[in-house]
Amino acid sequence: MRGWFDAFRSDGGPTLYSYSNRTPVSGDVHLITIFVIFCTIFTAFVIIFPGIRKERLTTFLTVTLSLFVGTTIQVAQYGSTWHTASTTVVSSYSAFSREKMTAEVGGYIGLMHINITYTGGEGHNDVEFNERFWWRSPTEMSKSFKEALHRGAPFPILSVAEYFSLHQEGFSWGSRYREAGYYSSIMLWTSFASWAMMNLLLMVVPRYGAYSMVCTGICMLLTNLTYWSLLPCEPLVAHVDGSILIFNLGWNYWLVLVAGVGCLFAGLVIAAIDLIFPHQFSTILEVDYDTPYDRHVIIEESFDTRNTRRKLPKIEDAFGERIMRQLSHKLGNGRDDTKGVINQGYVGTEQLEFAQPTEEDPNKNQNWSYPFPPSPRRTIN
Known part of the structure; x- marks a missing residue:
């Protein structure tokens, strides 16, 4: 008769806890834990994904690629199929x-x-x-x-x-595999640090996040190159009672290669788009998205303001050019070589006070006005 608590028991004996079997046969605890963590994060993202109103495709691809790369790095670090x-x-x-x-x-x-x-x-x-x-x-x-x-x-x-x-x-063979694994592990941890920095920069400055994505892909490809170059020169062929074990590259190696190529390609594409069309990527920290305080709205208004200023007449330059024309007329031989209309209707009272007509042509300086009156000199007794 079977009861509620008869699982893993034989003939009514106590539950068998086989402590001597330290490593599971059918699965690796470390890999299962890593898969559960990243799958939980991805499931939470899929649940909140319908609430995203704009840029749905780019958001889904970016988050999926980031989680895939992070999972690949950790699985390759603790995996057993290189x-x-x-x-x-x-x-x-x-x-x-x-x-x-x-x-x-x-x-x-x-x-x-x-x-x-x-x-x-x-x-x-x-x-x-x-x-x-x-x-x-x-x-x-x-x-x-x-x-x-x-x-x-x-x-x-x-x-x-x-x-x-x-x-x-x-x-x-043991020392060669140990050397290859040691340096490949260092490169993988470097890739993991670059991946963490990539996620932070994608939330703040997408352009620098794309550069970090390229750096992460390069580090992962260097991991493959390091492991392949440090493998034993003479391939390991193990003989067991007449049978032969020939070792080949496993799926951990190819998974890191695929993730590195994908990360490098995506980073180059994002960086190229941002260089051609700057300020087109929104970040997760933009709480004022699609409002008058949005970064894109502010940038577009600043460009419109600059273009408006360029179209306005340059008053200071026109006033300076008028002064230069008057000076050239003053220093000339009495000929008025300037063309155009000079506003002679405004003559300030202060300018008339400091005007000094000459004896040659007393009416010449009546139409002349300085931009600023000369400062009076103080006499010290």
């Missing part, structure tokens, strides 16, 4: 055993570890192992291999792990 291989072997479960069984062995290399899986038995469902070996320090891989020997891990898993634990006589 270099992968799998094959079917007919081998004994333990060393020096005569009993053979068919099993599937796989090797999944990450930046700081390798997962070796073993699925055997009839229907490949009876025995399932997933051992994770870390190489965060130079000697950690060798220690993990010795611990696996003491625990009695399956013989095929130990055969594959031995290729990464030896560092002499040409067996340097």
